[in-house]
Amino acid sequence: MMRAVSSKVSLPVLSTILIKAEKEGITLEATDLEISLKVRIRAKVEEAGSICVPAKLFSELVSTLSAGTIEMIFEKEALILKGAKLKAQIMGQSSAEFPALPETSGKGISLDIHEYKEKMDRVAISAARDDTRPVLSGVLWQVDDGVINLVATDGYRLGLDKLTRVKDIDELKGKKFILPVRAVLELSRIAEGEGDEMKVEFDAEKQQVIFSLVDTEMSSRLIAGEFPPFQKVIPTEKRLTVNVDKMEMVEAVRRAALFARDNSNVVKLLVEDGIMKVIADSDASGKTETEIEVGMDGEGVKAAFNAKYLLDYLSVVLNEKILIETEGELKPAVFRIEEDDFVHIIMPFRVQN
Numbered sequence: 001m002m003r004a005v006s007s008k009v010s011l012p013v014l015s016t017i018l019i020k021a022e023k024e025g026i027t028l029e030a031t032d033l034e035i036s037l038k039v040r041i042r043a044k045v046e047e048a049g050s051i052c053v054p055a056k057l058f059s060e061l062v063s064t065l066s067a068g069t070i071e072m073i074f075e076k077e078a079l080i081l082k083g084a085k086l087k088a089q090i091m092g093q094s095s096a097e098f099p100a101l102p103e104t105s106g107k108g109i110s111l112d113i114h115e116y117k118e119k120m121d122r123v124a125i126s127a128a129r130d131d132t133r134p135v136l137s138g139v140l141w142q143v144d145d146g147v148i149n150l151v152a153t154d155g156y157r158l159g160l161d162k163l164t165r166v167k168d169i170d171e172l173k174g175k176k177f178i179l180p181v182r183a184v185l186e187l188s189r190i191a192e193g194e195g196d197e198m199k200v201e202f203d204a205e206k207q208q209v210i211f212s213l214v215d216t217e218m219s220s221r222l223i224a225g226e227f228p229p230f231q232k233v234i235p236t237e238k239r240l241t242v243n244v245d246k247m248e249m250v251e252a253v254r255r256a257a258l259f260a261r262d263n264s265n266v267v268k269l270l271v272e273d274g275i276m277k278v279i280a281d282s283d284a285s286g287k288t289e290t291e292i293e294v295g296m297d298g299e300g301v302k303a304a305f306n307a308k309y310l311l312d313y314l315s316v317v318l319n320e321k322i323l324i325e326t327e328g329e330l331k332p333a334v335f336r337i338e339e340d341d342f343v344h345i346i347m348p349f350r351v352q353n
Contacts, residue, residue, distance in 0.1 A: 006032035108201030126159035272300030
């Protein structure tokens with residue numbers, strides 16, 4: 001819940017969690033006005049009520065509790081918790097000022113949670129982590145025939161994948177939505193253990209999306225704007241294809257990254273005669289060079305990349321082998337997995353020989 005809690009001093013109520021006791025059970029709500037979370041807890045409710053309590057204190061207190069039954073009592077502007085050997089009182093405030101969260105209609109498309117988590121985690125690494133250009137801090141959902149194309153870019157790298165296990169998608173065909181990367185990654189975290197499917201409901205008029213899981217609802221604002229024409233970045237030709245062992249490349253790039261820190265994080269890949277050399281050098285730290293045997297089809301090439309971008313990509317790939325395709329040292333490099341929709345493109349550095 002804490003990930004949806006705001007620390008904005010101007011709106012103190014956003015630093016609280018709303019606790020509502022209703023006939024169906026207890027609901028916890030939190031929002032920072034960009035992301036909202038609603039969690040349902042099974043409970044026997046004798047009397048309905050609601051209160052807002054400080055989110056940090058409540059969360060830290062709950063983390064100290066042992067397994068067992070807890071009694072919650074709303075008493076004026078205080079929440080009292082009682083257990084077998086516990087009694088705690090948290091001072092709160094009226095729930096009247098807590099903003100109303102979006103309500104789901106129960107309609108929308110259905111996604112496979114496991115596919116969503118795998119594919120969103122690997123596309124989202126390419127999204128920008130700042131709001132300099134808001135559309136780049138989001139993931140584009142482009143609805144096509146029976147699939148949702150996922151696209152993210154920060155201007156230096158580009159990730160593309162597809163959600164294929166989608167139900168009730170026909171009404172959204174041709175639509176595009178940009179979801180904040182923070183929201184899609186948070187959903188990936190909380191979806192674990194929430195069944196096999198989730199509902200997704202888009203509201204273009206209110207510029208919001210609601211995700212419904214078994215016991216959790218999460219809503220987020222959509223990002224307004226036009227996503228850049230990413231198709232222009234995707235290479236249509238290749239001069240070289242390299243087939244390389246992922247773990248060997250991870251080890252080599254990690255080693256090179258130690259020396260690249262003092263040199264703009266630049267790591268060079270030199271491919272020739274069935275060998276990939278992973279090279280980094282620094283006037284301050286020294287240099288390193290690691291050789292990896294690779295399969296190659298085409299002419300040899302030398303190109304330089306940001307070590308972090310390479311490691312980010314390698315960290316989300318589960319396959320043992322990856323394919324690297326390039327037209328040349330100053331052309332975008334394409335990283336692929338055999339028989340998989342995931343494509344990752346990294347722009348190279350221009351460096352002196």
